[in-house]
Amino acid sequence: MKKRQEELAQEKAANAMILTSDHVRWVIGPSGTVVTFPNEMGLPSIFDPKPCRYPPPREKCAGPSCTNPYKYRDSKSKLPLCSLQCYKAIHEKMRSVSAC
Structure with missing residues (x-):
């Protein structure tokens, strides 16, 4: 038994x-x-250890002598900008270049 x-x-x-x-x-x-x-199957790739990746650093403002990270994009030129002052400075610069 x-x-x-x-x-x-x-x-x-x-x-x-x-x-x-x-x-x-x-x-x-x-x-x-x-x-x-x-x-025979092994472990799926979702269990593979991956190194932690940080996002790339933010783009800097395109304003003259400005080193701040951008917060906005100009709708016409698509330039990265951080403030209204930088926006005005860029547009003033563009006007003076196009006037020549």
């Missing part, structure tokens, strides 16, 4: 290994959720 139970347990384990060889297994239990991937 005991041998038969052991044989059944071994068969169950073998069948479980055969079934999970190409299946992703998702088990939700009282202790948490477990996701098992087959060895």
Whole structure:
């Protein structure tokens, strides 16, 4: 009787290994959720560690001798600007260049 139970347990384990060889297994239990991937498949790339990347530094204002980061864009020239003073300075500069 005991041998038969052991044989059944071994068969169950073998069948479980055969079934999970190409299946992703998702088990939700009282202790948490477990996701098992087959060895042939490997882990998906979402689990690969990636270095933390910071956003690139903000563009600087196009105003003359201004080093502030831009907050606005001029609708006509698409230049980055930080204030109304820089906007006026750029447009004054553009007028003087176009007047020549």
